[in-house]
Amino acid sequence: MSSTHNERVLVVPAAELDRLGRFQGFHADADRYLSVLLKPENTSFRPRSEVETDPSLKQIIPYVVLRSAGKVFCYTRGGSQGEKRLHSLRSLGVGGHVDEADAGGNCGFEAYDTAMRRELEEEVDIQSPGVLKLAGLINDDATPVGEVHLGVVHIYDLEEPLVSPREEGLAASGFVPIAELLEDRDRFETWSRFCIDELLAEA
Template sequence: MSAKSSERVLVVPAAELDRLGRFQGFHADAERYLSVLLRPENTSFRPRSEVETDPTLKQIIPYVVLRSRGSVFRYTRGGSQGEARLHRLRSLGVGGHVDEADAGGRDGFEAYDFAMRRELAEEVEVRSPGTLRLAGLINDDATPVGEVHLGVVHLYDLDEPDVSPRESGLADAEFVPIAGLAAERDRFETWSRFCIDELLNDG
């Protein structure tokens, strides 16, 4: 069994999402959902190999979009990226699973926030000052990947577009004009399409 499949990742019951109001696509009111979903009584760490095909649980995934001066960081997912079902698709989001090691005595949003910042630092080198904020949630029950994941979208507004990948799985990484994203929308993974439509459509 690979390290990826044996790791224990943060999950919440999909029933809690139903109780709060399940949605399809992008939802801007992330704080209302996360204030409930990330309560200690609603979170647990399960083997990734068991939850990748279990739609009764939602894996919580930080998804950071880096933006600067009318452009956005874009890359193509390569073989070292953990989710094989997304390989060769373009993406706007940097992030990954919240591992049990990230908890380290933390719980709830504190554990999540630590994991989000760790994933960001592992995947890219950001050499510009900027402001990082919670921007929304993504839920996509229309795809096998989406039905077992819940994306927590953060928007990182940078003073300068000065970012480089640390992992080979982020291929062809560059900043591209936001205004041109619609023309290549179909080449992106579904979560990035939601961001193009709902988060970045104001340029």
């Protein structure tokens, strides 16, 4: 992930989420929310140091789950991961903040998509073809981290489980059978638990 020093990240007013219908946990209808939240007039870039404790703004976070042949890529968050409050927890999601440097003069979906693909490229080396699809949103107002972030969940279905970490912060990484994730879910960060329960359990 990008350094937090002087980082300006994409945010939307939490009031817009309220207007669309605030939810707790996972919501599958991401298109309806993002078609409004990622309109340029609803987005802005703010210093990350200021918005990390401001629940009136939601930081938009790409959260990509890598899946192949009934297994899911997971890792333990290490010290180089940007969000210190999640260190040592297991995670399924690869991604991070949408930085102003990703924008190219834009504040909408194009900037978001650029950031998502940059984060994937920075964090993992994927050596398999696959299909990337939007799966839903995650909102968790029950935790200090969750109340200032909104997760945009993507599933990346790969033909082969050929993924390796590029960052030291993705420790103890590898593909794990979905059944094992269900048994071990309490070791995972909240967003990953939502994905395990809502997206992966049925699969």
